[in-house]
Each structure stands twice: as structure tokens, then as C-alpha cells.
Amino acid sequence: MTTGFVYDPIYLEHDLPGHPENQRRLKTILRVLQEHGMLTRLAEIPAAPVTAEQVARVHEPTYVEQVHQLAQRGGGHLDMDTYVRPASYDAALMAAGGLVAATKAVLDGEMENAFALVRPPGHHALRSRGMGFCLFNNVAIAARYALAERNLERILIMDFDVHHGNGTQDEFEADPSVMYISTHQYPYYPGTGHWNEVGLGQGAGSIVNVPLHGGVGNEGFARIFQQIVQPMAWRFQPQLILVSAGYDAHWDDPLAQMQLSIGGYVAIAQSLKNLADELCGGRLVFTLEGGYHLEALAYSILNTFAVLQGDDGWELVDPLGASPYREQSVDRIIEQVRQAHGLRPGREAPGS
Numbered sequence: 001m002t003t004g005f006v007y008d009p010i011y012l013e014h015d016l017p018g019h020p021e022n023q024r025r026l027k028t029i030l031r032v033l034q035e036h037g038m039l040t041r042l043a044e045i046p047a048a049p050v051t052a053e054q055v056a057r058v059h060e061p062t063y064v065e066q067v068h069q070l071a072q073r074g075g076g077h078l079d080m081d082t083y084v085r086p087a088s089y090d091a092a093l094m095a096a097g098g099l100v101a102a103t104k105a106v107l108d109g110e111m112e113n114a115f116a117l118v119r120p121p122g123h124h125a126l127r128s129r130g131m132g133f134c135l136f137n138n139v140a141i142a143a144r145y146a147l148a149e150r151n152l153e154r155i156l157i158m159d160f161d162v163h164h165g166n167g168t169q170d171e172f173e174a175d176p177s178v179m180y181i182s183t184h185q186y187p188y189y190p191g192t193g194h195w196n197e198v199g200l201g202q203g204a205g206s207i208v209n210v211p212l213h214g215g216v217g218n219e220g221f222a223r224i225f226q227q228i229v230q231p232m233a234w235r236f237q238p239q240l241i242l243v244s245a246g247y248d249a250h251w252d253d254p255l256a257q258m259q260l261s262i263g264g265y266v267a268i269a270q271s272l273k274n275l276a277d278e279l280c281g282g283r284l285v286f287t288l289e290g291g292y293h294l295e296a297l298a299y300s301i302l303n304t305f306a307v308l309q310g311d312d313g314w315e316l317v318d319p320l321g322a323s324p325y326r327e328q329s330v331d332r333i334i335e336q337v338r339q340a341h342g343l344r345p346g347r348e349a350p351g352s
Contacts, residue, residue, distance in 0.1 A: 003308045004111035004316045005039075005096040009049040011119045013087035020292045021133040029288075032298035036317065038305050045105050045114060047098035048240050050141055053094060055142040056115040058137050058171060063128040066285030067092065067135055078130040081245040090122055092135040099142040099287045106131060106283050107240065109148050109313055113308045114275070115245075115286040115301070122164030123244045123289050124190060132163065132190055138169040138287055143178055146240055153177055156238035158229065159184075160268055161246020161252075161289040164193030164209070168244065172202040179236045181229055183221065183251070185256050195336050208232050210337055215328035217251065217259030218267065225271045228335050231343050233275050240283045247291030247300045251323035255292050263316055265300040269307040284308070296320055 007030065015023040027292070033039045035167045055064055070076050071089035078084060082221075095118035102114040122139060124132030139157055146152045159165045164184040169192065173177040184193050199207040210224055247265060249258035261269075269286075276284035287303065291297035299317055306314035337343075 001112045003018045003305060004045040004102060004105050004114035004284065005115065006045045006102050006116040006118060007046050008094055008098060010087060010094050012093045012275060014085055014091035014120050016083045019083060021119070021121065024294060025291065025297060026117060027289060028294040028298045029117060029301050033303050033305070036302055038302055042305065043111060045101050045111065047101055047118070048089070049093040050097035050100055050136070054100060054137060054141055054145055055093070055243060057148060057280060058069045058127065058140045059125070060128045066303050067130065073350050082130050082133055082135070084135070088120065089155055094118075095120060095122065096136045096138045096141045099138045099285070101144050102144045102287075103146055103240070103242070104283050104287050107146065109225060112282050113273070113284040115305065115308065117288055119265055121289045122287070123159060123161060123168045124163070125167045126170055131324055133282065136166065136336045137171065139165045139242050140168050142285070143172070143288070152239045154179070154236060154238045156181070156233055157239060157244065158272060159244035159246070159289070160249065161244055162249040162258055163246065163290060165244055166190045166192040167217060168195070169197070169207055173279070174200040175209050176202045176206055179208065179232065179238065181208040181210070181232060183210045183212060183224060185214055185258055186333050188256070195340055196334065198340055207335065208341060210333060212258070212330065213328055215256030215259055215325065216330055217323050217327040218261055218264035219327055220330040221264055222267055223330055223334060225268065228337050228343070229271070230275060231310060232341065233279060237279060239280050241271060241272060241280060243284070243286040244289045245286045245304070246289035247297045250291070250293055250296035250300065251325065252295045252320055253291065259321050259325055259327055260317040262296065262303055262320060263298050263322070266303045266316060267305060269304045273307055284318070303337045
């Protein structure tokens, strides 16, 4: 099995020391992949900047130019959380373009699956506004590319970042060609993603939000994937699965209060790979979003690559171990989401 990865040095040039979303995140990932011999097992996919036409499908040209001009002036802030540095505009174009390149490689059959190790992240970015550390919405741009240029009709975006991807939801909430599923801590930044947000107009039913109180860990996420994500995916029958992969729901992440372990992230990756194998010929593309505990982030991605490669002999590498805290129940939210989407056991997926 050929698993691809995207990386370009320009991703390190978008950097503000002391900010949680800085170049050390990607440097640590690459170091851990190198130390464990993973990079040599992967096929590199060259990144290229997203085209003006591709970015304009998701962002207003006036906003794109705003980011460009701010970078040319030496940088600044789009809001109190979201910075722009001199290289940030070029890095953001290359981040979106890197995910497009990964998506193209998988759709062309050059790779079985892929992971775009890109930054800045993207899932909070709105059409005319960057926010939440995000400049351009990478996963939305890649999905629009696949719909417009590759003639796909159904794309599933799974977002397991601890923060709700409000930008991605806004982009596709009235579009029945994209199903967006998000697990996230709630109420929490950015304050969106209630379970009753299910889509608008023709897109009604295509937005699936699983808002969680703090304290949900491996068991809860496993149940959510079995009882919500899997049956919704089977109902939708995607031709491609894109994943906004945020690793900030780890129990030791400094920006959230969830309780996933690295092993829990492996289980999520395996569930998504199984769905891709069952529903869309294995076409599965991950892109990096959040994750601010450097070891948790890097080792989660190391183990995710092992899952993508189908390495049955791989032994989990987890220097942090299981959460030391008691896990909270997900019974109520599972029932609320299933009722909101009319899910009944045995109707949409084997074993659901």
C-alpha cells in the first residue's frame, strides 16, 4: 500500500514564537517520523500553490487580497488569535495547494491514501474572514476541487479536531454533495456546532454535529464512530473521505479538556480507513488541523501513518499513555444526534 505525504519548508515560515500554532508543531512531527523510520516508508507528494480559481471557490477575492497585503506589509493580526507573517500568504496558498495535490494523487490512483502535513490550518476560515489560527480553508478548497474539477458527486469531510470547524460547516451547510461530520468540545471556541445544526435547504441532513462536554475519551469516541459516524457515512455513500485531523482532544493538550489517548486516535484512524475501504475504494486524505501538545501530536500522526499503510505488525508507540482521569458518558448526546438524523440501529450500516 502506498501512502503519500505532503510537506514543504515554507510551512515553517508561517511562525510566531510563543503562539500555540507555531512551526515547532510541524518540526516535532517530522522529527518523530524520521526517528521511527516512517518517512522512508512514505511517498512524498510535491506541493504547489493553490490556483486563484481554486481558492476563489471558497474565499472572496477581497479577503484573499487582504491577507496578501497584510503579509506584504510585514504581517499583523486578522483577529487576536490569528496572525499573519511576511511568508504567511505564500504558506497558506501552499497549504491549500498541498492538500489539493494530495487529493489529486489519491483520485488519480497514484497513492492509496495520503496525509497533508500542512500549516497554517484551515477549518475555521470563513469566506471573508480568517479566524482561529486559520487563513484559508484547506479542506473546503480541496473538496471544491474534487467536486468541480474531478466531477465527484459526494464527499464526506470528517473533522475530529476538538474545535468545531465553523468555516467548513458554513461552506457546505446548504450543499448536499458534501457531508460534514464534526466531533468537538462544546460549548467551546468558536461556539458553533450544536447537534441541532443539521444543514440548510437542500443540504438539510448533511451536517452532523456531535458536541461533547469535556472529559470524553477513547470509549466515548469509539461509540460515537460506531453509532453515528459509520451509519451516516453508509447512508451518504461518499466517493472520497477528507479528514480535518486535529489532535487537540488528547488528554494532555493544553487548549482543551478531552481525554483521548494516542491509542484512541489510532482507533479513529482505523475506523476512517475501514470506511474508506468499504465505501470509496480506500480514497482517504487527512490534513493537519490542531494539536498543541507536541508529543501527543507527533506520536498520534506517527501511529496514524501506520494505520494508513495497513501495517498489521505495527506496535503502538505512545510515550504519554492512557488518560488518568475518569471518562464522561456520551449516552445523551448519541441519542440526541441519532434522533436529529433519524438513525435507527441496523438501518444504515452493518453492525450499527
